[in-house]
Amino acid sequence: MLDFLKKPIFLVIIAVALIGGGLWYYFSNRASQQAATEASKASTIANLTNASAATFDDAIKTELATADAQSVIVDKKATLCAVDVDLPQTLANGSGNSIFGYNLSVDKINNWTISISNTSGKFLRALVPKTDYLGTLSAINRSFWKINYVFALQIAEKNGGQDFRNLKTITDVDLTLKNGGPNSWLYWYVTYNAGADVKTVQIDANTGVVITN
Numbered sequence: 001m002l003d004f005l006k007k008p009i010f011l012v013i014i015a016v017a018l019i020g021g022g023l024w025y026y027f028s029n030r031a032s033q034q035a036a037t038e039a040s041k042a043s044t045i046a047n048l049t050n051a052s053a054a055t056f057d058d059a060i061k062t063e064l065a066t067a068d069a070q071s072v073i074v075d076k077k078a079t080l081c082a083v084d085v086d087l088p089q090t091l092a093n094g095s096g097n098s099i100f101g102y103n104l105s106v107d108k109i110n111n112w113t114i115s116i117s118n119t120s121g122k123f124l125r126a127l128v129p130k131t132d133y134l135g136t137l138s139a140i141n142r143s144f145w146k147i148n149y150v151f152a153l154q155i156a157e158k159n160g161g162q163d164f165r166n167l168k169t170i171t172d173v174d175l176t177l178k179n180g181g182p183n184s185w186l187y188w189y190v191t192y193n194a195g196a197d198v199k200t201v202q203i204d205a206n207t208g209v210v211i212t213n
Contacts, residue, residue: 045090048087048153051093053148053151053154056148057148060148062121063116063118063121064100066114066116066123067080067100068080070123071100071102071114075104075105075106075107077105078105078112079102080100080101080139080140080142081103081111081134081137081139081178082101082111082137082140082177082178083101083149084101084134084174084176084177085099085175085176086173086174087175089169089170089171091173094118095118097115097117098149099113100114100116101133101134103138103139110128110130111127111128111133112125112126112127113125113127113128137178137179138179138184140178140179141186144205145206147203149175149177152177152188153190155190155203156188156203160199160201161190161201164194164199165192168192168194170193170194171193172193173190173192174190174193175190177205180202185204185205186204186205186206187203187204188202189201
């Protein structure tokens, strides 16, 4: 029996068995790792935080064109003074509403607003007292509006927004484009609402630079 164990054929059988076992372990472990990676990818929720911001440009331009067309019906000299995007807790693609606020040359008390569904494209027009919503704002210089709300959200996420959402249960995220301090430039104000807890990230709408107050 011991002589058989010393024969080359037995050693070859052992070597083949060891190599076969090693290969089986390698490919089995690799398959498990790939399955785990795919499962992790599947568990990542696709929403505005990881979407391609540029793909929303056309939809935003269409909404703005709709709002502009509705504003001149009321006042040909109406000027855009704010854009307010209200997103739900899920931050789902195509969710929420975009509200376009206009100053009216013939009305110093009210703002003219057009609220457009980001899902359906349907809109609602309303005169809203400045003291109730948006306040008194100066006209936006659209040439400095280079960052859309999706990009602004993603910048805010990387500057404390995601951490805030992980710590708090938010109810919604509000993004407002308007002129503000410092310098009365055009900014996005990204506000995460979690009841009494609120976090706001201010972003230059022209450069994407986060403003530290």
